[in-house]
Amino acid sequence: MRKSKIVLILSVPIISFILSLWFYPLMPKQMASHWDIQGNPNGYLDKSLFFLLVPGFILAIGLLVYFLPRIDPQYKNIEKFKEYFENFILALLLFLLYIFLLTIAWNLGIEFQFARVMLPALAMLLYFIGELLKHAQPNWTVGIRTPWTLTNEKVWQKTHILGGKVFKLAALFTLLMTLLPKLSFWLFLILVLTIILFLIIFSYWEYQKLHYRE
Known part of the structure; x- marks a missing residue:
């Protein structure tokens, strides 16, 4: 460092x-x-x-x-x-x-209004998570650690490149939530849970595709 x-x-x-x-x-x-x-x-x-x-x-x-x-x-x-x-x-x-x-x-x-002042900071954090995921290499500590990303390096790379894009897009959606402050908590919660579930399913799907080809 x-x-x-x-x-x-x-x-x-x-x-x-x-x-x-x-x-x-x-x-x-x-x-x-x-x-x-x-x-x-x-x-x-x-x-x-x-x-x-x-x-x-x-x-x-x-x-x-x-x-x-x-x-x-x-x-x-x-x-x-x-x-x-x-x-x-x-x-x-x-x-x-x-x-x-x-x-x-x-x-x-x-x-x-807490939502209006918190959401830009959350968006910033999501953006940096996206940057981190985009460049992350296989390890046991940092990144999207599913059984399929940890087992196959190609699955890791594809999942993290996509994850980087998804989190940056989520940062933009989070900024837009400032227009709906009363709904922002639930919108943000749904957004994060959807991203997590999507990336888990994607890593499984990619692993199955590679496994099938082999």
Whole structure:
């Protein structure tokens, strides 16, 4: 991993801890920390717990996503697309930091429609997932890991190239969901479940086609 990328990735949890120290005195004792599908707060946390858990969670996710692939038996393959994997790690951590900032803003009295501010960030994350899948090489940690992609390299490649396109298209659909904020939760859920099911079926279908030819 290049030093500049390491600095960027490490800076995200550090920024979250700095923000915690800065905003802690400004927050109410009980902070809104969870919202229903209509965007109304329905869960609260003590501010001390909130500012401890969220930055800690961002740090833990960053460490997990960074170190877990390193114990993969096929880590050399992950090295082949590490630039895209690093970009995904950074995008994921920035997404979590963004949610953290939205929560702080709400508790400062800045109210907004959660769907409208969350969907562009989700679209960004889906785009980076698409980029990652497009370049992913066979491994046990990162990618679309079905019995058929893990068994056959050709099935892996075809599934991931298609998966990259599908996730980028999903990013566009997610942006369009901002036009229907009240339905966006269910639309996004249906979209993600459809993509997962479609790619699983596609990998099985491709494996069966190759197996039949042999």
